Every structure is written in structure tokens, then in C-alpha cells.
Amino acid sequence: MKHLVIIIAVLLVFPHTSFAANRQGLENIDAAFIRDGDLWLWTNGEEKKVTNTGHIVGMPQWSHDRQWISYQNEAKQGEEIHRELWVYRPNDGMQRKIYHDSHSPKWAATKNIIAFMDEELVNVSDLERFYNVALGVADYEWLPNDDGIILASSAKLLPNGWTNPVIYKKLLPSNLSKIKLEEAEEFFTIPKEIKKGNMDILSIYPNSFLFSPSSKWISFIVSPTASWSMDSNMLTVLSNDGKSFQVLDEVILGVGKPKWAPSKDMLAYIAGGGRIVFGFKNKRLKVEEMPASGTLTPQNYAELDFTWLNNETIVTSRVIEKEWSNNSSEHPLPALYLVHISNKKQKQMTHPPQGHGDYHPFYNKTANKLIWYRGKSLFDENMDVWIANPDGTNPKKWLENVDVVVIAGE
Numbered sequence: 001m002k003h004l005v006i007i008i009a010v011l012l013v014f015p016h017t018s019f020a021a022n023r024q025g026l027e028n029i030d031a032a033f034i035r036d037g038d039l040w041l042w043t044n045g046e047e048k049k050v051t052n053t054g055h056i057v058g059m060p061q062w063s064h065d066r067q068w069i070s071y072q073n074e075a076k077q078g079e080e081i082h083r084e085l086w087v088y089r090p091n092d093g094m095q096r097k098i099y100h101d102s103h104s105p106k107w108a109a110t111k112n113i114i115a116f117m118d119e120e121l122v123n124v125s126d127l128e129r130f131y132n133v134a135l136g137v138a139d140y141e142w143l144p145n146d147d148g149i150i151l152a153s154s155a156k157l158l159p160n161g162w163t164n165p166v167i168y169k170k171l172l173p174s175n176l177s178k179i180k181l182e183e184a185e186e187f188f189t190i191p192k193e194i195k196k197g198n199m200d201i202l203s204i205y206p207n208s209f210l211f212s213p214s215s216k217w218i219s220f221i222v223s224p225t226a227s228w229s230m231d232s233n234m235l236t237v238l239s240n241d242g243k244s245f246q247v248l249d250e251v252i253l254g255v256g257k258p259k260w261a262p263s264k265d266m267l268a269y270i271a272g273g274g275r276i277v278f279g280f281k282n283k284r285l286k287v288e289e290m291p292a293s294g295t296l297t298p299q300n301y302a303e304l305d306f307t308w309l310n311n312e313t314i315v316t317s318r319v320i321e322k323e324w325s326n327n328s329s330e331h332p333l334p335a336l337y338l339v340h341i342s343n344k345k346q347k348q349m350t351h352p353p354q355g356h357g358d359y360h361p362f363y364n365k366t367a368n369k370l371i372w373y374r375g376k377s378l379f380d381e382n383m384d385v386w387i388a389n390p391d392g393t394n395p396k397k398w399l400e401n402v403d404v405v406v407i408a409g410e
Contacts, residue, residue, distance in 0.1 A: 024045075027044055029364075029369070031043075031399075031405055032060040032069045032071075033404060035401055035403065037054035037057075038053065038054060039069075043090060053073055055075070057072055057083065058072045058083075064109055064110055067090075070087050071086055082101040083101055084100055085114075103116070106141070109144070121134070122140050126176060131176045133181070134168075134181065134182075137153065138165070139207040141211070149172065150167060150169060152207070152209070154205045162203075163192075165190045165205070165206050166187075166188070166189050166190065167188045168184040168185060194234050194247050199250050199273065201234055203222050204222075205223040205229070206222055208220055208257055210259070210260060212267070216240050217237050217267075220237075221234065221258070223253070229253060230254070233251050234248075249271040250271060257269075259308060260308075261310075263311060268314060270304075271285075283302040284296075296339050301318050302319055303316050304317045304334055304360075306361065307362045307363045307370075309370070312341050314341065316339055317335075318335065319357070329376075333377075335350050336350040336370075350392060357378075358372050358373070360372060366409030369387050369388065369390070370389065370390050372385070373385055383401075383402060384402065385397075385398045
């Protein structure tokens with residue numbers, strides 16, 4: 001592999017402008033975000049508060065047509081706290097509770113139907129009522145054409161050892177009331193143990209399913225027991241006919257999740273075991289294009305998260321390797337780097353001020369903007385959101401004191 005070429009960008013000094021002036025030109029972006037435990041909207045160039053509970057959690061999600069936003073509200077009932085699933089329609093302000101206690105909600109890609117889980121039960125809702133889909137599920141994902149769902153069962157511990165985790169496919173009828181709860185096609189049985197190099201893990205919990213752009217491959221993570229999964233999991237890919245299964249690399253759940261390129265069957269991920277509290281190290285950005293692969297992180301650096309700009313370029317949040325400290329002020333602070341896959345050229349895109357780092361970049365194709373969070377540490381819960389052109393030019397602080405933000409059309 002050719003040596004990486006690192007180009008350090010010259011720090012540009014911009015004239016001081018007010019925060020309000022910085023937000024001009026963003027009127028065409030619609031976004032949902034959480035601030036201080038409430039759901040907010042950015043629409044028509046203004047902020048709008050939607051809820052007043054102080055208990056909105058998780059990630060809000062836009063429906064495919066941008067007509068609805070789903071969100072979750074933690075509500076106390078007696079001694080129990082339930083995570084209610086709600087939907088909100090920005091056009092007229094309608095809010096509707098879909099379910100009393102849920103997790104892992106996901107909109108279909110082409111329909112206003114939302115799937116969600118209640119413990120190990122998968123349900124779907126057409127926003128009028130909900131329907132039971134499958135029991136005994138650890139994780140799930142919509143099929144690419146929305147005509148069904150991938151279902152994964154976790155391994156179970158029996159007197160004679162662990163069972164295999166199994167992946168199923170279940171097609172959904174157009175009339176959701178005709179779903180038969182216990183009908184599903186067994187698709188692939190995951191080996192009880194999987195190995196890469198000298199590292200092997202028990203296969204207990206399959207999760208984080210993603211289809212490649214061509215739908216020919218499904219990537220997913222296989223995790224061992226809960227405590228073990230903090231340090232080591234295996235990224236795998238499976239062909240859509242269930243015949244080809246590959247273990248790609250060891251990963252952890254505490255950094256950016258694997259992501260397919262926008263329109264090419266090329267998977268990027270951050271490889272390396274060991275939780276972050278063991279040090280900001282051994283976290284390498286890799287790209288896998290069947291069958292070739294390559295490492296894109298220079299020596300003495302580690303990656304925290306990344307996003308694809310297009311099939312040839314990635315923006316990554318990168319730090320200098322450093323041992324862990326319980327004092328967050330001693331943690332290394334990342335900047336964003338632009339990485340060209342084909343020629344391995346790289347350059348630093350952002351230069352955060354002293355005491356701040358740039359985290360969790362993501363690219364929005366609809367707005368053609370690069371967005372990221374700027375905060376004082378990886379664990380800062382109320383960061384500012386910055387926005388720029390895809391090449392990093394014209395950076396602006398967009399939103400202040402934000403937990404998470406999701407842009408319509410992502």
C-alpha cells in the first residue's frame with residue numbers, strides 16, 4: 001500500500017460575524033433536534049419548540065416524504081418509566097402517540113409505516129393502529145423494497161451450551177391486518193463462534209443490519225455477551241441469497257458505525273478492539289470493496305466517527321493517539337479530515353478552537369452540506385452544530401446546545 005500523504009490545511013481567519021448572520025442561507029433546510037430534553041425544529045430559517053416534557057430521548061426520525069417526525073418520550077407510570085413512541089406532523093402540528101413503550105423505531109424507506117420493538121416483539125404501525133409482526137427478535141431491519149423485514153434472534157444459553165443466532169426474512173402483506181405472527185422464513189444460521197485472525201468471539205447478538213446500495217450484501221455486527229461486547233465485536237457481511245458469509249474485522253460499538261458508500265458496494269468502518277476507556281488508540285478507518293480492502297488511518301492517529309461524501313471521499317473525526325484519562329479535559333480533541341480513497345491523499349478540514357473538538361460528521365445530500373458537532377469532549381451532551389460546504393469551506397455555527405440533530409432527506 002502506498003504511504004499516506006497528509007496535507008495540513010492553512011488556518012483561514014474569517015472576519016467576525018454574528019451568530020444570526022451565520023445562519024442566513026440555511027432557510028431551505030428542515031431539521032429536527034433535541035435540546036434540553038425537548039424536540040425542536042429548524043424550518044424556514046427559524047427554531048421552533050415542539051414539546052415541553054423535558055424527557056425526549058433517542059434519535060428523532062423523518063418519514064420518507066418529510067411529512068412526519070417520530071420521537072420517543074420517557075413517561076413515568078407508577079414506578080416504571082415507559083418510552084412512548086410519538087409522531088409529529090410539522091405541516092399542521094398534529095401529534096399522535098403510536099405506542100406506550102417501545103425501542104428501535106425505524107420508518108420504511110418508501111411508505112409512512114413505522115416499525116418498532118416492545119422488548120423482543122416487533123410491531124409495525126400505519127399511524128392509525130399497530131400490528132404484531134414477530135416474537136423472539138433481537139434486532140431487525142426493513143428489506144430494501146419495504147415488502148418485509150429482516151429479523152434476527154439472539155443465541156440462547158441451554159444446559160448443553162449456546163444455541164446459534166438465526167436470521168429470518170418475513171414478507172408483509174399489503175393489508176397489515178393479515179400479518180400472521182409466527183410465520184417467518186429461516187434465512188441464515190450464524191456460526192456459534194466466529195473468528196478473525198487470532199481473535200474469536202461467541203456469536204450471541206446480531207445487530208446493526210445495513211443493506212449495500214445494490215442490495216446484494218447485508219452488513220451486520222455480531223456481539224458476544226453484553227460486558228464482552230464493550231471490547232470486541234465482529235463486523236460481518238452476508239450475501240442476499242444467504243450463501244456467502246464473511247467476517248471482516250473486529251470493531252467496538254463506542255465509535256462510528258459501519259456505513260456503505262452512497263452508490264457502490266463499498267463498506268467503510270472503524271476497526272479495532274478495546275473500549276475507548278482503554279485509550280484513544282487502535283481505531284483504524286478501513287474500506288472494504290469485495291474482495292479488496294485498505295487502511296486509511298496514518299500511524300499514531302485514531303478515528304472516532306466518519307461519513308461518506310461520495311464513493312471516493314470520506315470525512316473522518318480523527319485524534320492523535322493517547323492513553324485514557326478520567327479527566328475529560330485531558331482527552332485528545334479531534335478535527336475533521338478529508339480522505340480520498342483512490343490516491344490516499346488526506347487533508348485537515350477544520351481547526352476547532354482550543355479546548356474544543358469536532359465530532360460525529362455527517363453529510364446531507366439533499367442540502368449538499370457537511371454537518372458536525374463541536375464540543376469539549378466526546379462525552380459532551382450539549383454540543384453546537386456546525387455546517388459547511390462538502391469541502392469544508394464557509395463553515396458556520398448553526399445550532400447551539402444540541403444533543404442530536406437529524407436533517408430531513410438524509
